Amino acid sequence: MREFVVPKTDTKILGKVELEYAFRLVAHYDPPQDSRTPRGTFRYQDIVSGEVTGERINATVYPDSGGQYDTVRADHVRDVDAHFMLKADNGEWLYMEHVGYRRTDGYYRAIAYIETDLKGAYEWMNNTTFVVTAKESADQRDVVFHYYIAN
Amino acid sequence: MSANHQGPSIEEESISRRSFLGGATTAGAVALSGLTLAPQSRAAPDAEHGGDAAPTTWFEGPDPAIPRIGLRWVFSATVFFADRVMINTMDSPAGRGYTSVGGGEIWGPRLQGRVLPHSGADYYKTTFSTYYMFQASDGALIFIHNRGTMRRFGAPYERGKPLLPPPAPPAKQDTVWTRFRATPVFTAPLGPHDWMNRTVFVANSQRQANPDHTVFSYYEVL
Numbered sequence: 001m002r003e004f005v006v007p008k009t010d011t012k013i014l015g016k017v018e019l020e021y022a023f024r025l026v027a028h029y030d031p032p033q034d035s036r037t038p039r040g041t042f043r044y045q046d047i048v049s050g051e052v053t054g055e056r057i058n059a060t061v062y063p064d065s066g067g068q069y070d071t072v073r074a075d076h077v078r079d080v081d082a083h084f085m086l087k088a089d090n091g092e093w094l095y096m097e098h099v100g101y102r103r104t105d106g107y108y109r110a111i112a113y114i115e116t117d118l119k120g121a122y123e124w125m126n127n128t129t130f131v132v133t134a135k136e137s138a139d140q141r142d143v144v145f146h147y148y149i150a151n
Numbered sequence: 152m153s154a155n156h157q158g159p160s161i162e163e164e165s166i167s168r169r170s171f172l173g174g175a176t177t178a179g180a181v182a183l184s185g186l187t188l189a190p191q192s193r194a195a196p197d198a199e200h201g202g203d204a205a206p207t208t209w210f211e212g213p214d215p216a217i218p219r220i221g222l223r224w225v226f227s228a229t230v231f232f233a234d235r236v237m238i239n240t241m242d243s244p245a246g247r248g249y250t251s252v253g254g255g256e257i258w259g260p261r262l263q264g265r266v267l268p269h270s271g272a273d274y275y276k277t278t279f280s281t282y283y284m285f286q287a288s289d290g291a292l293i294f295i296h297n298r299g300t301m302r303r304f305g306a307p308y309e310r311g312k313p314l315l316p317p318p319a320p321p322a323k324q325d326t327v328w329t330r331f332r333a334t335p336v337f338t339a340p341l342g343p344h345d346w347m348n349r350t351v352f353v354a355n356s357q358r359q360a361n362p363d364h365t366v367f368s369y370y371e372v373l
Binding site for chain 2 (some may be wrong): 001002003004005006007009011013014015016017018019020021024055073075077099100101103109110111113124126127128129131133135146148150151
C-alpha cells in the first residue's frame with residue numbers, strides 16, 4: 001500500500017443538512033416470499049399498489065412495476081432494496097428507488113432516489129436526496145413511508 | 152466530487168476540527184466550539200452510544216401525526232482526491248468520471264481514524280458513486296460506498312422558503328448555492344463499529360481549496 005501524507009489544513013467547518021417534509025406513500029404488498037441463499041435469506045415482496053399524497057405531488061404506484069428485494073441479515077436487520085414506478089395524477093412517470101434498513105422493530109430508515117422527466121412538473125426531485133422513515137403493519141402487508149428532502 | 156461544487160456558504164457553521172481529532176470528543180466540545188442549534192433541537196436519549204454524542208436536531212411534517220426525523224452529527228471526513236479523469240463513454244452526455252482517493256482523516260464524536268490511502272475512487276456519472284475504505288483508530292477497516300446528488304440553486308436553502316433555480320448564464324453566478332448531499336452505505340466489522348451497518352446516514356459535502364480537499368459532514372438519521 002502506498003502511503004499518503006495528509007496535508008495540514010485549517011478547515012473548521014461543519015456542513016449542515018436540513019430536512020423538509022415532502023410527501024407520504026402508503027404501499028400495499030403481497031405476502032413476502034423467502035429463499036435461502038449464500039448471502040442469507042432473500043426476501044421478495046411484490047408491491048401491489050400504493051398512493052402518494054402531499055402538497056407537491058399526488059400519484060399512485062404503477063401496478064406490477066417492481067417490488068422490494070431485501071436481504072435478511074444474520075442480525076435480522078433487513079437490507080432494503082426497492083424499485084418501482086410512480087404515475088403522477090398529471091400522467092408523468094417517476095422511477096423510485098429505496099436503499100436502507102428495516103430494523104427488527106418494524107421501522108424503516110432509508111434513502112430514496114427519484115428520477116423523472118427533465119421537462120416535467122416533478123423535475124425538482126431529480127438530484128434530490130430524500131430521507132425516509134416508515135413503519136410496517138403487523139402483517140407486513142402495508143407500509144407507510146414519509147419522505148423528507150435533505151436540503 | 153468533481154469539479155463544480157463550491158466552498159462553504161453563509162449557512163455553514165464553524166466548528167473546531169482539531170478538538171475532534173484523537174477521540175477527545177464530547178457533546179460539550181460541540182457546545183464550546185460555537186455550534187449553534189436550531190430551536191427545536193433537544194437532547195436525545197443515547198443509551199446505545201453512551202454520552203459522547205452530538206445533539207440531535209428534529210424535523211417535523213406539517214401534521215403532528217407524521218413521524219419526525221432526527222439528524223445527529225456523528226463524524227466528518229476530510230478527503231484529499233488525487234487523479235481526475237473523464238472517459239467519454241457513448242451512452243451518456245456526461246461520461247464516466249474517475250477521481251481517485253489519495254487519503255484523509257476522520258474526526259468527530261462517533262468515529263476517528265483515517266481514509267485508507269489510495270483505497271478507492273469516485274466513479275461518477277452525473278451523480279457520484281464513490282467506493283473506498285476508512286481505517287478507524289482501532290485499526291478496523293470500514294468500507295464506504297457513497298452515492299450522492301448535486302444540484303444548483305439561486306440562493307442557499309432557508310427553512311420555509313422555496314429553492315429557486317440558479318440564474319441563467321451569463322448572469323452573475325455569485326449567489327449560486329450547490330446542494331451536495333451524500334448518502335453512504337457502510338460495511339463495518341462486528342464490534343464497536345457495528346452500528347454503522349444498520350444506520351442510515353446523510354452528509355453535507357464541501358470542497359475546499361489550498362490544498363484541494365473535500366469535507367464530508369456525516370449525520371446519523373434517527
